[in-house]
Amino acid sequence: MSSSKKRKFLIGLLGAGIAFVVIGAISVTGWEYSNSNEFCANACHQVHPQEPVAHELSPHAKVDCVECHIGRMNFFRSAIEKSGHVAHAWSLLVGYERPTHSTSLDSAKSCESCHSGKAHHDNSIRIISHFDEDRNNTERKILLIMRLMGRNFVDEESLGLNWHASGAVRYRADDPQGSVITWVEATLPDGTVHTYHNVRSEGGDQSSADKAVDVRTVNCATCHNRVGHPFPDPDRVIDVALRNGTLNRDLPYIKQHMTELLGQDFSTEEEARTLVEQAADHYLASYPDVRVKGIEDLRQYLRDGQDRLVALKVRSKFLEDENISWDSFPDNTGHVNGPGCFRCHNGRLQTTEGVPIPVNCTTCHSIPLVTRRNQVPAHFTNILDVGTPDDHRDPAFIAKHAELFEDYCEDCHGDIDFGVDDKSHCSNSSCHDTEWKYLDLDALR
Numbered sequence: 001m002s003s004s005k006k007r008k009f010l011i012g013l014l015g016a017g018i019a020f021v022v023i024g025a026i027s028v029t030g031w032e033y034s035n036s037n038e039f040c041a042n043a044c045h046q047v048h049p050q051e052p053v054a055h056e057l058s059p060h061a062k063v064d065c066v067e068c069h070i071g072r073m074n075f076f077r078s079a080i081e082k083s084g085h086v087a088h089a090w091s092l093l094v095g096y097e098r099p100t101h102s103t104s105l106d107s108a109k110s111c112e113s114c115h116s117g118k119a120h121h122d123n124s125i126r127i128i129s130h131f132d133e134d135r136n137n138t139e140r141k142i143l144l145i146m147r148l149m150g151r152n153f154v155d156e157e158s159l160g161l162n163w164h165a166s167g168a169v170r171y172r173a174d175d176p177q178g179s180v181i182t183w184v185e186a187t188l189p190d191g192t193v194h195t196y197h198n199v200r201s202e203g204g205d206q207s208s209a210d211k212a213v214d215v216r217t218v219n220c221a222t223c224h225n226r227v228g229h230p231f232p233d234p235d236r237v238i239d240v241a242l243r244n245g246t247l248n249r250d251l252p253y254i255k256q257h258m259t260e261l262l263g264q265d266f267s268t269e270e271e272a273r274t275l276v277e278q279a280a281d282h283y284l285a286s287y288p289d290v291r292v293k294g295i296e297d298l299r300q301y302l303r304d305g306q307d308r309l310v311a312l313k314v315r316s317k318f319l320e321d322e323n324i325s326w327d328s329f330p331d332n333t334g335h336v337n338g339p340g341c342f343r344c345h346n347g348r349l350q351t352t353e354g355v356p357i358p359v360n361c362t363t364c365h366s367i368p369l370v371t372r373r374n375q376v377p378a379h380f381t382n383i384l385d386v387g388t389p390d391d392h393r394d395p396a397f398i399a400k401h402a403e404l405f406e407d408y409c410e411d412c413h414g415d416i417d418f419g420v421d422d423k424s425h426c427s428n429s430s431c432h433d434t435e436w437k438y439l440d441l442d443a444l445r
């Protein structure tokens with residue numbers, strides 16, 4: 001090779017090398033960018049601007065969107081998975097459905113790369129405080145022992161919560177968010193298969209089993225659908241602030257004022273900010289005589305916490321569509337703000353023999369113990385699961401218990417009065433003073 005040819009060859013080689021490095025760098029940057037939270041949240045014209053706000057305030061703030069929505073895996077598998085998501089681009093042309101939903105999350109690849117699906121979460125205690133909108137912001141506490149390991153008194157065959165996600169439970173839902181469930185099949189550890197149909201669907205939905213395409217398998221996300229970006233009930237957020245003292249409960253009517261603030265309508269983030277400022281001024285002007293230290297705390301909470309309050313307001317109402325708000329995204333790990341556990345444990349889903357998916361309150365937690373002004377009711381509250389009579393084990397007992405009532409019930413449950421004043425077992429306000437709209441006990445009567 002002549003020296004000029006050699007030079008050309010070397011220049012060519014160098015050029016190719018540079019091009020390789022440049023293209024490589026662009027590709028790596030592009031690849032990295034496509035993995036970033038910014039890309040996921042904004043690349044498609046702010047498809048879901050509310051998700052990153054909520055994500056930043058969640059326990060998974062340091063877990064990137066892709067780590068849950070695609071999962072941890074090697075480059076090649078990840079590239080293949082991601083190409084599946086390219087289908088989303090189609091929505092840019094045809095428009096998005098609202099509220100947005102996701103059904104593609106595979107928790108075996110995402111959640112279970114950090115959390116062990118086999119881990120047993122021990123039973124735990126929940127103390128939930130609710131504050132009334134009266135002058136004293138009266139507190140009502142509900143104590144629950146959560147049976148995350150399953151029901152204690154059938155220990156041998158107890159099914160814990162993670163059992164649901166072991167592949168043992170399949171279901172069919174009528175809607176994309178999976179809140180209207182029409183058919184469920186459970187394979188118990190001993191191999192027995194139980195099949196449940198929705199007795200309220202026309203024709204009992206007998207054909208569901210054949211529609212294999214629509215059948216989904218319960219995974220972690222079926223229940224923990226809000227872990228990555230919770231949109232909490234604003235009322236609950238105020239209650240938590242009052243309970244832990246961030247908001248001083250000695251301030252007159254503070255619960256009522258905060259509830260009003262979070263309920264006010266607005267259409268831009270700026271307006272939300274103004275509303276928060278006005279509410280602070282208004283409150284401070286309304287109670288000039290209040291000499292509690294709390295006024296200082298409140299100033300702190302409202303002024304320093306303005307960003308938090310604005311974020312909460314913005315999270316509770318989605319500006320791009322007035323019909324969507326926090327309650328369009330209910331948390332499935334309970335049954336108060338959405339159907340959650342009652343999507344299946346609701347009385348409507350029964351075997352052909354009429355046996356429901358267990359619906360008794362104590363399937364999942366102890367009988368709620370309600371205290372007001374720290375007064376513990378004197379009646380037997382049972383938190384230790386002793387001496388439960390056989391009739392209580394009927395998975396539909398709760399639908400029948402009123403008819404079964406006899407004097408002997410008092411042997412264990414103490415003097416009985418009916419009502420909602422929490423003074424006896426049968427006047428438990430957290431059972432009887434609430435409308436359980438996702439529960440259908442009539443389907444069992």
Ligand code: HEC
Nearest residue numbers: 051052055060063065068100101102103104105221225228
């Ligand atoms: C800790 C895991 C986790 C992280 C991190 C996470 N998500 Fe999610 N996301 C979920 C789960 C679980 C669902 C419910 C999915 C399902 O049922 O398939 C969901 C649902 C969604 C939905 C559908 C609407 C909704 O809220 O239910 C969107 C949109 C979404 N995520 C976007 C994001 C974006 C953007 C990020 C990053 C800013 C993110 N997610 C981070 C777990 C996560």
Ligand code: HEC
Nearest residue numbers: 059060063067068107110111112113114115220221224227
């Ligand atoms: C990259 C690792 C990672 C991934 C992926 C992940 N988590 Fe977590 N998760 C954590 C860590 C770490 C914590 C503890 C956070 C803390 O308490 O500060 C946590 C906390 C939790 C909690 C307790 C939350 C609370 O309010 O205290 C739940 C429930 C949970 N994760 C479920 C899930 C589910 C379901 C998924 C999949 C959709 C998931 N996680 C994906 C690491 C992860």
Ligand code: HEC
Nearest residue numbers: 107111115116117121161162164165218219220223224333
């Ligand atoms: C049948 C619904 C359901 C399924 C399925 C489920 N969980 Fe849970 N899980 C719950 C409930 C309810 C709690 C207790 C309430 C809570 O912490 O929100 C809980 C608690 C937890 C906790 C402990 C949180 C704490 O505060 O101590 C973690 C971590 C967790 N689950 C992870 C997972 C993972 C990972 C999977 C999938 C392998 C999974 N869960 C499947 C309903 C479920």
Ligand code: HEC
Nearest residue numbers: 150151158159171186194223333334341343344358363364
């Ligand atoms: C997709 C349907 C579905 C959802 C949603 C669901 N479960 Fe279940 N659950 C079942 C089925 C099916 C069984 C087993 C019934 C049987 O024995 O055939 C079961 C059993 C249980 C058991 C064991 C009962 C016993 O007597 O041993 C507990 C505890 C439980 N579920 C708690 C929960 C909690 C808490 C939630 C909400 C966070 C929930 N489940 C949500 C379908 C569901």
Ligand code: HEC
Nearest residue numbers: 126128333334335336341345359360361363364368430431
């Ligand atoms: C399939 C499981 C399951 C069944 C059945 C069930 N619960 Fe619950 N319940 C839960 C879970 C999970 C939570 C959420 C606890 C939390 O917020 O951490 C909850 C929360 C509650 C709360 C506290 C709500 C709040 O935020 O103030 C009350 C009260 C309650 N349940 C009462 C009942 C009553 C009464 C019944 C029977 C009619 C019942 N539950 C049946 C799983 C169940």
Ligand code: HEC
Nearest residue numbers: 360361362382386387388389398401404405406408409412
């Ligand atoms: C031998 C003592 C005993 C007697 C007698 C008794 N109970 Fe109970 N009952 C219990 C215990 C213990 C529990 C709590 C079970 C648990 O937490 O798992 C309970 C729970 C209940 C519950 C809540 C059930 C649920 O899971 O939703 C109701 C309602 C109830 N009993 C009504 C009655 C009625 C009505 C009678 C009379 C027909 C009666 N009990 C007789 C011990 C008794």
